[in-house]
Amino acid sequence: MEIDSSFGNFAGNAQGGSSPGQSDFVTFLQMLTTQMQNQDPLNPMEASDFAVQLATFAGVEQQTYTNQLLATMIGQTGLSDLGGWVGMEARIYGGAHFSGTPIELTPDPALGADEVLLIVRNDNDEIVDSRSIGPETQSYLWDGQDAQGNTLPDGTYRFEIESRLDGEELDTQPVAAYIPILEARYQDGVTMLVLPGGLFVESAMVTGLRRPADPSEAEMP
Incomplete structure (x- = not known):
């Protein structure tokens, strides 16, 4: 089964980036690749199933990043206020x-x-x-x-x-x-x-x- 090269590019971008949770995302891609390589050739998973898994993980990752960003902004706001001290x-x-x-x-x-x-x-x-x-x-x-x-x-x-x-x-x-x-x-x-x-x-x-x-x-x- 041929694997779309865009997955490799996506993994490479994730490894080169610095956004929060990137190591978890790389781990997910490795697991997904392993899952594709070891699936039953007589009953392969539908491409849509992989897409759902990827979309689900991406959604969770984005929510985690948003929460971290909000926490950082709250902390910076408090620090800015204390600057007057x-x-x-x-x-x-x-x-x-x-x-x-x-x-x-x-x-x-x-x-x-x-x-x-x-x-x-x-x-x-x-x-x-x-x-x-x-x-x-x-x-x-x-x-x-x-x-x-x-x-x-x-x-x-x-x-x-x-x-x-x-x-x-x-x-x-x-x-x-x-x-x-x-x-x-x-x-x-x-x-x-x-x-x-x-x-x-x-x-x-x-x-x-x-x-x-x-x-x-x-x-x-």
Whole structure:
């Protein structure tokens, strides 16, 4: 049985192309060719049957490609919107990178506390600074120094506050910091924000967004 040369051309085009699902399409053509070569010569399949198989696969392939294209467009739209975040400051829990520049924190002491302690931990979860702040403090500029007034080395630090009343601990909560956004990336279906110090965080983790603040407006120790 003679095979139409257009099948070979079609397979060659599929192998040379770069559209999604091309490897599946080449596999389908190979299976179709094998099916044609091994069919019963006394009862061959009708050409229309092959055409139906080809049309069915092409329809599924096109739908898959359309879905992938739509997903890509949605992701690019979200990334375009986040492009406006670059240069802004994001309020994020989980720590911040210190490199000599004070970091603005947003503590939220427990209601009724008469004493609040700011605790700073390094990458090894060691306490490197502990200081008292006002019970009503909502914005605090951490200067990067330890209890002895020595500037701490560059690195990532985490912050928490311990609220007390009459010497008794009420609770301990993490503290968010305002961190500059250097870049926004769409990666593995998730929009990631690039922060100073090579830190990455998902955009969904941002709890606030603002233009760079004037450091003089925050409380210094």
